[in-house]
Amino acid sequence: MAKMMTEFSLIQRYFSRHSSTAELLSVGDDAAMLTPPLGHQLLACTDTLVAGRHFPLNTHPHAIGWKSVAVNLSDIAAMGGTAHSILLALSLPQIDEPWLQHFSDGLYACCEQFGVKLIGGDTTQSPQLSIGISALGFVPQGQGIPRSGAQVGDLIVLSGTVGDAAYALAQLKHQPDSAQQPLRHRLDYPTPRCTLGQQLAGIASSMIDVSDGLAQDLNHILTASKVGAVIELDHLPLSATLQHLPESEKWQYALCGGDDYELCFTISPQHYYALRAQPLPVNIQVIGQIQAQAGLQLLHAGSALDTSVQNLYLNGYQHFA
Numbered sequence: 001m002a003k004m005m006t007e008f009s010l011i012q013r014y015f016s017r018h019s020s021t022a023e024l025l026s027v028g029d030d031a032a033m034l035t036p037p038l039g040h041q042l043l044a045c046t047d048t049l050v051a052g053r054h055f056p057l058n059t060h061p062h063a064i065g066w067k068s069v070a071v072n073l074s075d076i077a078a079m080g081g082t083a084h085s086i087l088l089a090l091s092l093p094q095i096d097e098p099w100l101q102h103f104s105d106g107l108y109a110c111c112e113q114f115g116v117k118l119i120g121g122d123t124t125q126s127p128q129l130s131i132g133i134s135a136l137g138f139v140p141q142g143q144g145i146p147r148s149g150a151q152v153g154d155l156i157v158l159s160g161t162v163g164d165a166a167y168a169l170a171q172l173k174h175q176p177d178s179a180q181q182p183l184r185h186r187l188d189y190p191t192p193r194c195t196l197g198q199q200l201a202g203i204a205s206s207m208i209d210v211s212d213g214l215a216q217d218l219n220h221i222l223t224a225s226k227v228g229a230v231i232e233l234d235h236l237p238l239s240a241t242l243q244h245l246p247e248s249e250k251w252q253y254a255l256c257g258g259d260d261y262e263l264c265f266t267i268s269p270q271h272y273y274a275l276r277a278q279p280l281p282v283n284i285q286v287i288g289q290i291q292a293q294a295g296l297q298l299l300h301a302g303s304a305l306d307t308s309v310q311n312l313y314l315n316g317y318q319h320f321a
């Protein structure tokens with residue numbers, strides 16, 4: 001973008017809270033410069049949020065700032081890494097100062113909560129609001145957790161609860177004004193499971209963060225690891241609101257609802273019992289087990305579901321999208 005005073009002062013005013021130090025050159029240089037800790041590997045990821053596609057148009061700018069950072073920290077956590085810093089590629093239709101103030105407050109709130117610095121970025125004008133964030137993180141050499149490591153007999157474990165963000169989004173479509181609905185914060189302010197992710201480095205055999213829905217994301221692990229899985233519906237961790245929904249509706253939210261940013265990982269039973277003996281930052285729940293037979297098999301109260309019911313639950317997203 002052509003550099004006008006307004007762009008420089010915008011960066012200065014809203015995106016320069018983390019200044020450079022002796023070890024870290026930050027916003028204001030041509031590139032950030034940092035020193036990786038000895039014996040670690042670098043993790044890098046990026047995610048773009050487009051208004052109306054990745055968050056409802058009426059989302060508060062503070063929440064947009066928080067969520068843009070959170071989804072990237074979640075990706076670093078899903079590798080077993082520790083997030084270090086982010087870069088922000090911001091495309092704005094116009095310079096709206098109150099919007100920028102709320103957005104940067106939300107962005108820095110998430111950075112501060114998880115010990116991450118904004119170390120650079122790019123600011124351009126474009127007809128559509130879009131927020132591209134890249135995150136950098138570190139993981140001890142050889143301890144990063146890929147999607148491809150699941151072994152037959154491993155337990156499948158999930159953090160937190162699933163289906164909440166999709167439920168909140170569906171409610172929003174029915175009642176656009178109801179900002180106060182109980183699960184709206186799960187959609188707007190997802191909590192990346194940073195500490196849990198770090199604890200699992202070198203321990204979990206595979207991991208993914210649940211951004212597109214449990215069934216689809218677990219399927220990425222199964223495909224990458226060339227294994228199958230069996231899941232017990234009764235063991236899916238649900239919030240109180242979801243527990244009270246009719247059976248098929250709640251399983252559809254839990255299996256197909258996106259945007260929860262919980263961690264789904266596989267782990268050997270021995271490592272699991274060792275993990276349980278430690279203090280954990282969030283509830284975790286065993287939901288099933290890895291098996292040799294390909295595909296995802298759903299059980300309800302110990303019995304396999306009919307294929308037609310299983311397909312309904314697994315393809316149910318359109319029902320409430």
Ligand code: ADP
Nearest residue numbers: 011015026027028029030088090120121122123
């Ligand atoms: P260059 O001309 O070298 O590409 P820019 O003028 O785009 O530099 O950016 C100047 C400095 O401000 C750089 O350090 C860049 O990383 C930083 N920066 C630009 N936009 C943002 C932003 N939205 N958030 C954080 N840092 C930014």
Ligand code: MG
Nearest residue numbers: 028029030031
């Ligand atoms: Mg330059």
